[in-house]
Amino acid sequence: MPIPRKRHVFYVSDGTGVTAEMLGESLLAQFPDLDYEVVRAPFVDSPQKAGELVSKIERVAQGSGFRPIVFSTLVKPEVLAVIQNGPGLVMDLFGAFIDPLEREFGMESTHTVGRFHGMRDTHSYHRRIEAINFALAHDDGITQDHTLVEADIILIGVSRSGKTPTSLYLAMTYAIKAANYPLIPEDLERMRLPEALRPHREKLFGLTIAPERLAQIRSERRPNSAYADLANCRREIELALELMRREGIPWLDTTTKSIEEIAAVVMLHLEKIRRYQDL
Amino acid sequence: MPIPRKRHVFYVSDGTGVTAEMLGESLLAQFPDLDYEVVRAPFVDSPQKAGELVSKIERVAQGSGFRPIVFSTLVKPEVLAVIQNGPGLVMDLFGAFIDPLEREFGMESTHTVGRFHGMRDTHSYHRRIEAINFALAHDDGITQDHTLVEADIILIGVSRSGKTPTSLYLAMTYAIKAANYPLIPEDLERMRLPEALRPHREKLFGLTIAPERLAQIRSERRPNSAYADLANCRREIELALELMRREGIPWLDTTTKSIEEIAAVVMLHLEKIRRYQDL
Known part of the structure; x- marks a missing residue:
């Protein structure tokens, strides 16, 4: 019997990946009939590590016959670029919102990794x-x-x-x-x-x-x-x-x-x- | 002495608002010089509740002289529409990604509230x-x-x-x-x-x-x-x-x-x- 084909979902982050996973799971919960497997990829903080991950995404894409979905909260443009050149469908959670926020605040964002450790009021x-x-x-x-x-x-x-x-x-x-x-x-x-x-x-x-x-x-x-x-x-x-x-x-x-x-x-x-x- | 002007950030959701807050805080952590106050608005699941919230957003906008930032994970279009007609700058976390996912999966999303209770492997x-x-x-x-x-x-x-x-x-x-x-x-x-x-x-x-x-x-x-x-x-x-x-x-x-x-x-x-x- 052939193994049923499954989607693969990657949660990719320079940090823990908690935010990527949380938003990704919220979005995918809107597709209750979707069968998918999760791959967590935290601490992807260099183009080299991103390269290794892209190899993995390529293997998964070939194995499943589906384009993997990649939820990313990567903040470093040079790391994100590597992932975007891979075969996954990249949902760039930061990219979608950082630009309008920069315009609104009239400030540039720092593109700093791992500044965030949880919810509001928990900075300490x-x-x-x-x-x-x-x-x-x-x-x-x-x-x-x-x-x-x-x-x-x-x-x-x-x-x-x-x-x-x-x-x-x-x-x-x-x-x-x-x-x-x-x-x-x-x-x-x-x-x-x-x-x-x-x-x-x-x-x-x-x-x-x-x-x-x-x-x-x-x-x-x-x-x-x-x-x-x-x-x-x-x-x-x-x-x-x-x-x-x-x-x-x-x-x-x-x-x-x-x-x-x-x-x-x-x-x-x-x-x-x-x-x-x-x- | 005049009170220094502060931004106000609303986390709006049909459910708990945890996802909206997590992504919002991750994004705002990229602007370390930003001074802002958080207003949580969970369980906004009807146009009427959205209307009450818009009144609050309007009061805040008038009081602070700044356009409030609204991070939304609202899934019901008729509720989101009310917020989008208000004075806030709405970051629609679901809207940005649901369309490409629907196209990729060839399925429609359910637009169902509160299907999600946490991270992967925790559906039970x-x-x-x-x-x-x-x-x-x-x-x-x-x-x-x-x-x-x-x-x-x-x-x-x-x-x-x-x-x-x-x-x-x-x-x-x-x-x-x-x-x-x-x-x-x-x-x-x-x-x-x-x-x-x-x-x-x-x-x-x-x-x-x-x-x-x-x-x-x-x-x-x-x-x-x-x-x-x-x-x-x-x-x-x-x-x-x-x-x-x-x-x-x-x-x-x-x-x-x-x-x-x-x-x-x-x-x-x-x-x-x-x-x-x-x-």
Whole structure:
């Protein structure tokens, strides 16, 4: 049987290639029927390395019978030129936008490699590492009252509602110091916030989840436990929602949301409470 | 004193806006003298929401006297059209590349919102969450021998060489299951790998760091301790390097590298050991 022909997609960058891959994947997600294989080519920072890559692109083109697609964030013109002379269809992510930006700003761009290490507000790399350490040190209620003062946000919710991955993503992407604190059955039965959280009410943000989904997630951890029982999950979530409503805490249903989506909503909320909303 | 005039940059998306922000920040990093403020506008998924955003862009334009820059990953033409009628300079990240891709593939794109939740190999969202849980459960040598079998990679190195943030980033971005295991002074003096790691040698990847930087990082945690002492840091690192050389373990100096860069090198290594390198 012949092997079905596949497209090959190259993510090429002078740096890590994260930006090229992210935009490329966003674009290719618009073609759900496309079958393709990814080749990552980070750190292509000299014409020589670009030459080696072009050889690889040529081999792939011959092997598959398709023109490979090359998403590039190369900034050095002499490196990009080598790739553009190869057989791939080059999507030059920088070239498409640098010219209009130079005209608009009346400045020339520096064509410097690797100036960029992530998202906005993270230029101080140290702050992201600090935020990750903070999230780890304040995961799942591991916390001391006095250090919660440093938190930008405190995520609350029943066990396995998505608090930990969201805290880590907020730290890694936006250098946000996110603590997370579980609402345990004792808190819910008393219908009171845990004592440690009461002085920080304005920083609380709730995550909730559909009981069916929660039972499924908990079952993977502890099958056939009271913890994972659907009726128990339903009751915990109902009580948690009631508590959050009573206390006036904003909350989000995470059931059908990705970490990125939850984090984006938390960021909107943070900007709101920081009064950035009305410029 | 007049407030210095600033550019305003909008990151606009039907989804989270992460892709728009990442590419925008990469481009703007090429203009290091540019002073600008960021406004995030995620979840703009209707002409009405786009209309509200245009009002905001108009207010900003009037206030600053500058044309705002709008980086958009909007996929719905009717939403994008509203923004393009506003006063911003719109960098349409999708529009620039969707047409050539449609022609190349001979397919129409779906113009669907929010199909994309991250990087390659992460379409199964569940795998990323699992990888994050794995990284947390196998952080800093918290591990049981039998579960290391599941690891894609095991990062080793002296305490505070960058293992934890790298493990979490690999999990979150690439759904890679990364354990991390410290090389403690006892291992180093014996010049032997920890017993738990010996069956998994082919998965080991070392991180090292300049002694001066390590002493600085450790001093922030425990000032004036033997742990943070420069001579001690130097000795630990020398021994760790000797151990990794003897055992034939690949390693990377993280001193001047970002998490993204360390992770990109680890990914290259993983693709190499998975024999993806020669297509």
